[in-house]
Amino acid sequence: MSLLIAEVIVDVSTYHVDRPFDYEVPTQWANIIEMGCRVKVPFGPRNVLGFVIGLKNETDVPSNKLKSIAQILDIEPVLTEEMLLMAKWLKNETICYEIDALQVMLPSALRAKYEKIITMQEEKEALPEDAKVIFGKRQQANFKEFERAGLLPLLKQLITDKIVRIENVVKQQGNVKEIRMVKISDDQQDIDKAMEGAARAAKQRLLIEWMSRHLGEVLLPQKIYEETGMSPAVLQSVIEKGAAHFIQEEVYRDPFTKEVSRTQSLQLTDEQHVALKAITGSMEEQTGKTFLLHGVTGSGKTEIYLQAIQKVLDEGKEAIMLVPEISLTPQMTERFRSRFGEMVAVMHSGLSVGEKYDEWRKIQQGKVSVVVGARSAIFAPFTNIGLIILDEEHESTYKQEDSPRYHARDVAIWRSEFYNCPVILGSATPALESFARAKKGVYSLLSLKQRALHQPLPTVFIADMREELQKGNRSMFSEQLIDAIRIRLEKKEQMVMFLNRRGYSSFVLCRDCGTVVQCPNCDISLTYHRTTEKLKCHYCGYEERVPQICPQCQSEHIRYFGTGTQKVEEEIYKLFPEARVFRMDVDTTKHKGAHEEILQAFGEGQADILLGTQMIAKGLDFPNITLVGVLSADTSLHLPDYRAAERTFQLLTQVSGRAGRHEKLGEVIIQSYTPEHYAIELAKIQDYEPFYEREMFLRRRSSYPPYYYVALVQISHEDVMMAAEYAGRAADWLMENLSNKVAIIGPTTASISRLQNRYRYQCLIKYKIEPNLIPVLQRLLAMYRAEWIKQGILMTVDLDPSTI
């Protein structure tokens, strides 16, 4: 038999190993191994996880150096050939390690986990007492057990003395959940034989007789007890006589918490019809076309998605439906499940590792044809995709902020070209880049200018909070908003109160010296949490008790600016003691399924006011909501981010869109300290295009996307001088190696200049066309990985940074 060699990408993220390594496949596995399987291979002193990305019959590695695969982890590949290709593309597109690109496509249950295992090398007698206790009767123990007992120094000594050995063992997570079932024999002879054997046992004979009428069936033992009235002991005896046997069946953990009723396709409006026809037409042509579906809030984009997916299913193909963060949009999942029932898998961060793995396997095994999920669902292991949809395509959650720094939109388009199927990008407020591409004809623009039932868009008023202050109103509510709430309470209509948390945090301030309590590790103020009376850093997790005196001047005049949702809730109760308020924020939605519960109860009319942050801005569709109040429109306007105005406009438009979606008219009141800002003025008229024109003009003037591309290089170090120095080196190096048509801004300090005790600097690269960019950045990274990293520098490169 000829030599079989596997090309393996190993799970070791350093520059020197970012290439496939050759390993010999032992003959007993030659027929089993396939591309896309996970394997365990020796690498240096230990075994590591790896992915087989190629198989061949020869190698340049001399035979005395060639190592063998230690273990095969999958009989069936976990990565398809498409995914292996996609990983190569991602590696180049986002400049990441191939291993990172491969790992991101798998549920975390299948990613590498190592366990340190301690094995006895000598007789037990050689061990000191403390260690004996840990091993007990076993030959092996876990490193963690020593760690917990505070015995690491002892362990170290034992290793040095070669009394024990330490090993890294790849732990294969992702246990399949199984359940015990009874399989009745499908052979009448087995039944006859069992019957003979049970000659004198009447009950057993009855059960065997019953089984002879259910040949070949697989049943839960409970079911058999119920149907026949027999006890487990009788069943056991019958099984011993060969009439049936126990089998283990895989079961899927069910992430759905409640039943849904089925819905049928709606009669489309003319606008919806035109859009759907364009999409299905392109399915028939089998072109990988990208559509931008720009439809005002409530225009019925979701119904178009549903009917387009129906068509995909009719053709025996599969569909991926992405939503920004699914745990925030339970209504969306419900709409998909009520149309497609068991055909739908869900994937989002609210699921447990086991549930995610189960959903992933349903997709991989072809048990479902639709996945509704957050960003990572774009890697769903379907093999016959007919449509990919990104709802709310402008949302920043579609961009991953760690390596691989991919945007789900780009992956969607890549996969659509692979399968020759359309992509739909849907939004009421498309990202500027997307709309610009649609205008240039790169995407096909589909517009829905009317709401589905021809309801008018809500009327928007701006309340000028500066005037309120002059009038002596110091509350968080303008008079206008207070009046509007009162009317709704009288009419028993529902309201949404939205607190814009972006760029806003509650903090603790000393009224004597003005000190704001800061995180000791990060250059950012600590956030005040009223429920626990603690101050927390949202970046590094540091927390401390709320101080009673100022840490700077010892004054007792400390003031808590807890103007978060809790404070708003208190104010509402002060103004309207009779109001029933549901608060939806990080504190009230900690437990699983909390979003669904709150929204369901609100939908049933159990509260008058739904109060919340970003998580209530999108997707809500309740007929009784007639008022939306935005308490603080400005907080997201003044962030150091070129997209601040765009994000504010999008948020205001989205949240306004929650009002008056059905028969009742909607009204929106936006409170602002800068009502003359164009993002707020244009959100008032709720027209996307004027905003687009205005913002494009400003972007062009200051050379920002979509006119220019930007890439961000960030450098950090614990020592500020080191960080500054290497940032300077990076900037110089880029200057020398890139063309003079590129603008390099920096090094400057990052907007959060210190994070987790590391000082952060950055260089921004602005360019239009720069064919050399990727190779140059790759060389810079190579330099960093080979040398700079040893100095404690951390460097990241992001080709599509979402904040700058």
Ligand SMILES: Nc1ncnc2c1ncn2[C@@H]1O[C@H](COP(=O)(O)OP(=O)(O)OP(=O)(O)O)[C@@H](O)[C@H]1O
């Ligand atoms: N053709 C139709 N006939 C009747 N009702 C429709 C039709 N299309 C959509 N609707 C209803 O109109 C409402 C708004 O539709 P949908 O939620 O799909 O809008 P959307 O465009 O996704 O809005 P948003 O961007 O604000 O989330 C829903 O209650 C939906 O059931």
Ligand SMILES: [Zn+2]
């Ligand atoms: Zn002070």
Ligand SMILES: [Zn+2]
């Ligand atoms: Zn911190």
